[in-house]
Amino acid sequence: MFPNIPQENIRYDLLRTGSVEITSNKILERGYLDVPPPAYFTLYPRTAATQQARQAAPQAQTTGLPQNPKDNLISRYKLQDRVATPTFSMQDDDASSKANWEDTSEKREASLQERKTKMILAARQRLLAQQAQKEGAGASS
Numbered sequence: 001m002f003p004n005i006p007q008e009n010i011r012y013d014l015l016r017t018g019s020v021e022i023t024s025n026k027i028l029e030r031g032y033l034d035v036p037p038p039a040y041f042t043l044y045p046r047t048a049a050t051q052q053a054r055q056a057a058p059q060a061q062t063t064g065l066p067q068n069p070k071d072n073l074i075s076r077y078k079l080q081d082r083v084a085t086p087t088f089s090m091q092d093d094d095a096s097s098k099a100n101w102e103d104t105s106e107k108r109e110a111s112l113q114e115r116k117t118k119m120i121l122a123a124r125q126r127l128l129a130q131q132a133q134k135e136g137a138g139a140s141s
Helices: 007-017 020-030 038-041 048-065 082-083 105-140
Strands: none
Touching: 020 048, 048 105, 082 105
């Protein structure tokens, strides 16, 4: 119910008050709960899941990268078949051009999806060209 409040704080307050209603009202009124004292953690040690979540959350926020390195735009938008067939060229890149307003919402959605696809494929082409250029520069050095 309150994802921004640490679970330890909620458990500690529930142990103190014995009432979900009082704890919920504290969160709603103050916006936070008191941090448990160190003695609390000797009686109720932190769980492994809580510690992993604490360690993973700052990394995800600072890097801005997906948690799973295999998760990329090609797999997210299921464009593997479009990548496998090298029919896309930079001349076909009209992703940045202004789209026509379609008659129905289905056509507009399909047009938007196609523009997204073209943008992703164009970005992939640019990335591959940059990597090839770096490899070529590294090989000649």
